[in-house]
Amino acid sequence: MSDYFSNLKRSEQNYLALSCIKGIGIQTLSLIHCADGLDYVHQWDEQAFRQLGISLKRTQLLMDGLRNPFSKTLEQTLDWQQSADNHHIVTPVSEAYPDRLGHIATPPTMLMVKGQLDSLLAAQVAIVGSRHPSFQGRHEAYEFAVGLANSGVVVTSGLARGIDTQAHQGALDADAATIAVLGSGLNHIYPKENAELAEQICQKGALVSEFALHTRPSAGHFPKRNRIVSGLSLGVLVIEAHLMSGSLITARQALEQNREVFAIPGNLSNVQKSGCHYLIRQGATLVESPDQILLDLQGQIRQTQNITLMLANDSHNSKPKVSREIPEGMQPEHYQVYRFLDQGGVGMEQLIQHTGLSVSKLNELLLDMELNMWVTNEQGLFFRQPEYDSL
Helix, strand or coil, X not given: CCHHHHCCCHHHHHHHHHHCCCCCCHHHXXXXXXXCCCCCHHHCCHHHHHHCCCCHHHHHHHHHHHHCCXXXXXXXXXXXXXXCCCEEEECCCCCCCCCCHHHCCCCCCCEEXXXXXXXXHCCEEEEECXXXXXXXXXXXXXXXXXXXXXXXXXXXXXXXXXXXXXXXXHHHXXXXXXXXXXXXXXXXXXXXXXXXXXXXXXXXXXXXXXXXXXXXXXXXXXXXXXXXXXXHCXXXXXXXXXXXXXXXXXXXXXXXXXXXXXECCCCCCXXXXXXXXXXXXXXXXXXXXXXXXXXXXXXXXXXXXXXXXXXXXXXXXXXXXXXXXXXXXXXXXXXXXXXXXXXXXXXXXXXXXXXXXXXXXXXXXXXXXXXXXXXXXXXXEEEECCCECCX
């Protein structure tokens, strides 16, 4: 057993072990977490799991995994974490887990992070687009990244060829942090020609992956990667993309996550701009300079920067004031709604889409949570109650 694992709280140990069990995802882990079971789940019998609505098949997987918690995947993960000071493991019960990411429909159960962990909590804007951009597209990606980075915003992208590469490079040339979310394990940088860029990113920002260390890149991984790119960010900027581009998937996921979507228009004869024009017709914000993005997001950027500063001060003073615990008395059915709420507010239609609940059931749960003062309703948008104590 590694020193790192031994020093974790019991809840974090159990979450980490459970997240390495094949076939166990965020919904099952959330049910256990919501039932205040992470400290005691290793003592549970079959009935305890089944009472939470966990299927018999998953119950068996959980019980088998808890009997032999040190799977090969977990051992490799712990060995990797201890091999360098800038190697980090982050789960939803960790203080370092980005709050915005925890509110998306399917939050990653575990993140492997190589680099500066605090960059994940910073205000971020994602820049995405074609792997085969025009000269103008490369220029726009680079210049927008420089502009955003110079204003203290972390540029997030996916380390792919083309637009992603230019966005990361622009942020680095501005001597700022940038985050690359991978569609592979951290031991398989893709594309290989970006290996040196990836190392540079780790110096000020971070490489992030939800995949096991030795996972090779696969076409099915990139849509999953994209939901994290948008989930970490306050908004997503699409530079160039054709109508069938994966960047449009990222934009759609951003909208589902209640994020802002921005697009740069271009020449009508440039097929790489067709996706941008489509997004603008669908309601994305047309932008011509980084300042327009900064102006649109200024309230959220300021709020995120204030929270990040509070976290840094609390860490320095060893007096944490931020609570990431589930409100006392909250039941699993409440948590299935509560987890989708954030400080930006979520509307009824989005909650129906995310939870799959009927309008009547959702209204019942939301009213119950309002009465318990867990959430507030302002002009049809539902918010969590403030999580931070006043200074």
